[in-house]
Amino acid sequence: MPAIIEPHDEFMGAVQQIILSSSETDYIDQLIPVMRDLRNSERAGHLIQALNQVSNDRQAEIERICNTNHQEFINSVNQLQHVRQGTVDLTAEIMSLSQSIEASTEKLAEQKRALVDSRGVRQNIDDATQALKDCLEVLRLANQVHDLLQEKNRYAALRALDELQNVHLREVTRYMIAGMIERSVPATQRLIAEAVMADLNTWLFRIRETSQFLGEVAFYHTEMRRTRHKMRFEENPDLANFKLNSAVEAVADESEEFDVLNNEEVQVDFSPLFEAIHIHDALGQSEKFRQDYSATRRRQKELLLPTSLDLLDEDAGELSTLLESIAGFAIVEKATMLKTENLRSSADVDELWDSMCQSAITLVSKSLPAIDNDERLLKIKGVIALFVQTMGSWGYSVDSLDKLLLTIFDKYAQLLKQRFSEDFQEIVSTDDYMPMPINNPDEYDKVINVSWYTPEKDREQQNFPCVLPFSQMYPLCCIDIRNFLNQIYLFSDDHFQNTGVIDDTLKSSLDDLLCHKVCQSLVERLSSQYPGQIVQILTNLDHFETACRELQDLLAEARSSSSAAGPIVLAATEEFTTAKKAAEKRIFELVNSKIDDLIETAEYDWSSTYEPSAASPYMQELTRYLSDVMSSVLLGLPVQIKELIYFDALAHISNAILALPLDPSIRRLSPQSVTAFRLDSEHLIEFVRSLDNPVLMEGLDELRQTVELMAVAKEGEGRAEEEFFDVEKGRKRFGKVDKMSGAELLEKVSQGVEAQKAAAVAQAASPVADKKSTMNFPAFASRFKKDKDAS
Template identity: 70%
Template sequence: MPVAIDPAEDLAAAIHQITLSSSDADYIDQLAPLLKDARNDGHRAGHIIQALNSVSAEREAAIERMCNTNHQEFVNSVNQLLRVREGTVNLTAEILSLSQSIQASTEKLAEQKKALVDSRGVRQNVDEATKALNICLEVLRLANQVHDLLARKSHYAALRALDELQNVHLREVSRYKIAEMIEKSVPATQRLIAEAVMADLNTWLYRIREASQYMGEVAFYHTNMRRNRHEERVKEDEYLNKFRINSAIELVADEGDEFDILNDDETEIKVDFSPLFEAMHIYETLGRMDEFRSEYGATRRRQKELLIPSSLNLLEEEDEDLSGFLESIAGFAIVERATMRRTENLRTSVDVDELWDSMCQSAIALISNGLHTIDSDEKLLKIKGRIALFLQAMESWEYSVTSINTLLLTLFDKYSQLLKKRFSEDFQEIVATDDYMPMPINTLDEYDKVVNVSWYTSDKPREELTFPCVLPFSQMYPLCCIDIRNFLNQMYLFSDDNFQRSSVIDETLKNSLDDLLCEKVCKMLVERLSSQYPGQIVQILTNLEHFEIACKELEVLLFEARSSSSATGPITLNATEHFRAGKKTAEKRIFELVNSKIDDLIETAEYDWESTKPASDVSNYMQELTRYLSNIMSSVLLGLPTEIKELIYFDALSHAATMILSLPLDDAVKRISPCAIKTFAADVQFLSNFVDTLSNPILHENLDELLQTVHLMETDNPLEFYDVSQRNKKFGRVNREHGPILLEKVTQGAGVTQERSGVDKMLNRMGFGRGKGRGADGTGSGADD
């Protein structure tokens, strides 16, 4: 590159350098500063132009010198150039001719090429059309394959094929109309798949519902087998009796006999959940799981309603109606629980328990409505057995049985009423048909049977008994004892491992037994005390005595057999007090009869209280009275316990003494003669001698007042009665009010005796005789007519 031009140098030299530049760029770069300076300085611009013109002239001169030197060569070159030009023209003509020939062939070739291009385009279009057609045919084949799979029940495969068709193959033909048509049909196809799988699921559910009863029957059978195995284990180990069916201990002990009710070859039960799983998977794939869950729940609720009949016939001999109903519920509930365990987010425990509660309430309503038709406790016990088996089977599937336990409580109430009614009729018949005579026993075997069923202990050892013999109670007592034991046993039959209200059984048993004993035994016996036959009253009293003993034994028995472990304290039967009160009533009734007889005998006493001659013999009424007291002790009262006999005798003698004492105290008796006192004292002494023969000092105390009163009437010094010290010593048992009255009558009677004696003598002298007055035996002084 030339060096930079200094503006101070000569312009000619600068122009010269510019012309020597090797390129236009250098020329421009060197000329630009000069032109810039020339624009600012007009004089300098003129110099530049001159310099340039000078350079141009020098160059033209140089060219001219070169031309002048080489002219001939230039001419030769021109000639040669002309020849060349001529050849070039010829060549040009040939080239033009060749070009025309080539153009002609090229046009033909272009036409052929155009035809070829057109044919290739058509072929390409055909190929593309063929390819598009094949792709569309493949799409149609896949679409048809979805329907074929659907027809073959391959629902999930159909859904997978539809998904592949939609997400893969339709994208390849997305520019074609068929893609749009198939795309629009995809939702409809999905609905077809969903409906088909739901139809298959409904068919599966229908079959499951049809098999529910059989499944429940098998569940009941195996639950009963578990019961039997548990009972066998309890026999071997009493400790296991503390654990009920479905307890942890029982489940562990029964592990060796595991049984899958949903898959058992022996019972031919095969519950395949594949249709359910497939339906769930398909609906989940379709994003319609909530819809499926809702529809499945609604279907199960409808099926549940189909299980519930309008009514139940509880009177069937084999309980087929009730059993079938409970088995159907059990099978349905088992499938529900198994479905919940095998699936996720399909059936919640709330859904399953809601259906279970609904079925339980329906069962409770149906059974409760039919209870009024049952009048047999045995039938009700069978029904309870089926329900208890149902509960135990369902407990093993973790279902709550609280509401059914309430139904069992209702059944037990009905059962206890029927049982009470039946035994009430039995007791009533036993009491009404009894002969009320001591029960004869002819053999030791009969004696053992009676002792085994009744609460009776003989005074003699069994080995010392001689037969035939007579037991103190009548036949009704052992018969009632048999019924009492049967009643207890049948009441406890209702209690088992599944009845959780053992305290209710204990309380109901106590109350029912109390009512039976009080109303149908004790009350009826007390009503029969109105009899006028002392022997029958005595037998009733004896029976009441033994029933009281039996009640005490029953209290102990009920306490030991009490099934509720939470109950505390002793058991007291109201019947015990009722029988005790009945005994007192019977004793009073015997007192009444005995005292009434004593009253009748004493009313026959005929004393002439103003007689002047004592009776030669004991009064007839006194002889009859002592004979009656002797006979009743040795016959009628013989079967009574000693203490009761003594009490009756004590009361009878006390009453007799009171009634005898009332004879001289009668207001009609104004005066009592000494002879009448002797007669009266002789009768009293006869009674006292009779009592002495009984060898019971306590009984003799009843006569103390009577004897002291007679002694007071016989005393020669009546003033001793008014002396406190003497009275307490000699007449301490004499009534303070009666003593003065009798002394007054005796004092009046002493004067009457003298008057009667004088009158008699005068009448005799006048020829009139006075007959003897009659005493109780018809003797004694009295006026003759």
């Protein structure tokens, strides 16, 4: 059978858990779920019944335990009773002892009251003694403040006064002496501030007096840095690209330490300034002191600048003094800003610097127009450049001074240009326009070194005395050109930012000098009637053209601006080229004019029946003139130009000679006149052939072929016309002959031949007339030949 479960048994487990709870909170937590499950009063009764059963079980357990230990419990109770009896006895003894102590305490209290009374009297005495000591200490400190002030130990005096006011006076505030000293503190502080300001004003006055010498020392130090830097980049050319005050220069020169403010020459002690700053800071007057100091420095700056500046002295002494004073003043300002806090701001220092720079620039600009010497301007530039480099090392902006240097350079370039203009003009006007004689090797070397000229012979092969192709003006102008370049580039040796301006100014100035003062002056002299002078001018122009081309390369290599690139082209090069052409044309004109004069003396009798055996006198004179021109007048010209002139002269002669038989007034040409014309032409051709120059011979091809055509035509067989008008034959034999001119000459020669044949027929019909003609003509011809020989 299954076991019967009592109704309260289902709550026994929950009740056991509730009883085992460690705390009241856990007990409640365990009880709440059980109570939630009670749905009616019957189940609640079951829970109560379960709890009662547990309670009864525990009570029975307690009784069982108590029954087991009853005798031990009785023994413990007896022991507690004995202990309680002992405690009562001890309490009685303690009460007795307390009464005894109370009696002795009354006596001690009486003694203590007596002691307290004696101590109060003694404390009053001690207090009076201490008060007297405190007052004496205050008086001592007050006197010490005045002693320190007299000893000029003002900061210590101020600190002592502050200690007196904030420490010692507070200890004696209840005494009248404290009030008296308290009222004297402001007056004492004013005495200290006035004494400090007096020392500071003295220091500022000395600083103003020392500024010029301080600037001079700074300039000297910068000059020494320049020298060391120059020596370094001479040893290492790579350093030449780094200027003074650059990072590379600063690192290279850091071993040479030099304190401008503290050295063997000058010492600037900032102690008075520091003391004034500390004292005014302690007085709470820092802002007022800063404003007063700033106003004082502005007044000193105004006293530093003169009302006018004289730049006409040779050493630029006044300018040096002014810039040294400004430099010293600015160095002290920068050092003050670096050594102090909040006394001098960067804006204040820069404002004073800009003001001084603008004043100096104004003074210099007003005095510049009076300067008419470029060397003096170079010295002025050197002083300003030294000033710029010195102040650049202290971190000051020098942009406005760079603009001043640019203005000075413009003035410098104008003066240089004016001076060299006069030199060039004098050289050109006083030249003898003759090839330059050289007497010895020293003269030769000097001329070659300064001139852009490459001799045909080596130095060892040159014989002396000798003659150079150009006249004396060319090397003199070359010397001036080199001097002009050196003078211009001198301006860029020191600090000068606008190097591109130097290059542009140099190029434009050189162009102007060479074009207007040299080239134009030479062109003006081309109006001369002396061929030798014109030839010399042409030779000089050719060398000047070569010099310009060399200058272009030289300027491209030596230009200051590293950013510029590409070739440099001088306008003067083209000007000299054009002038050469004008000179060549002028020589052509003179030579051709003389040729025309000689050809005009030609007296051809185109209807003559006399056949000469030699060239005409005018042709002999003409070839003699050409020979003389070649060997004397044109001797100094370059070969190309000489050949060109000769070629043009021969072409002109050829054209002029060919024009003689083509004259419209001449209707026919006799065979004898053709022979005379051929003899003259062949004489000229042989002369040119003797020159052994195929190019010159080509210039006479038309004359030679035309004369040959006329010689063939005079035979009267019609062969000339057949060959000339045949395309293939004419091209081979008479290709240079003009078709129209050749046809006209063939017609005239043909008519001359026909006329002579007609005259021969008429003479055969009239023997008398023929006899007269035969008898008279030789005599006439002989006399004509004598007259021509005489001329």
